Amino acid sequence: MGVSITIASGKGGVGKTMLTSNVGIALAQFGRDVTILDADIEMANLELHLGMEGMNVTLHDVLSGERDISEAVYEGPEGVKVVPAGISLDGLRKADPEKLEAVLTKLLGDTEILLIDAPAGLGRSVVAALAAGEQLMLVANPEISSMSDALKTEMVAKKLGCNVLGVVLNRVGFDRSDLTVHEVEVILEAKVLATIPEDPEVRRSTAYGVPVVLWKPDSPAAVAIKKLAADLIGEEYVPPAPKKGSFMRRLIRGLFGGV
Secondary structure, eight states: OOEEEEEEOSSTTSSHHHHHHHHHHHHHHTTOOEEEEEOOSSSOOHHHHTTOOOOSSOHHHHHTTSSOGGGGOEEOGGGOEEEOOOOOHHHHHHOOGGGHHHHHHHHHTTOSEEEEEOOSSSSHHHHHHHHHOSEEEEEEOSSHHHHHHHHHHHHHHHHTTOEEEEEEEEEEOOOTTSOOHHHHHHHHTSOEEEEEEOOHHHHHHHHTTOOHHHHSTTSHHHHHHHHHHHHHTTOOOOOOOOOTTHHHHHHHHHHHOOO
């Protein structure tokens, strides 16, 4: 029986699905058997991040009782198994979130690590995803509004018996108004597992449906995500050495628009 980790955020737009897809692939690169489930049955977009749009059978079909979960599992990048949620309005209408826990039990019997991409907010489908997962990883941006929403999600998860692994701070920049790691840990009473820096390669990789750990594996965000994945499974990760002359190339590119 594998371990399940629900990756959640209090609000949308913090980079939760990006993180889920990339951590899953990074774990697979470390040799782990990984399944990623898109539990956001209302606003699913995991398949877009992985370049896997248009799958015939999705979680909608499984939660409606029309298909078995084994029919909704697809092979993604690096051998990661992916269960897309689906974008059909008719499928959404038929889907019953209460069946999610039974689905996860079946998936756990056939995988080492199950990552659950939870919906944002605190609706019915969110509570179902939180209740079904054994452990919780919160994703937030280093700002007060994001902390407030993350705290609400954390409180609900704890009441549901979910073990909080910690929080990942995404899109960390150099704005003086950003909360520090210490401030976040005090507010959420949880460990900051990783800080993922603001990185334009993330936006570019998402636009092309290629996770950043594959698109630009030596980019700052990709390196931070690989380090997070390694820490989750107790592996050692040695970041690639900076390329010589990289600073000058970035400077010239910024000044003159070179490639």
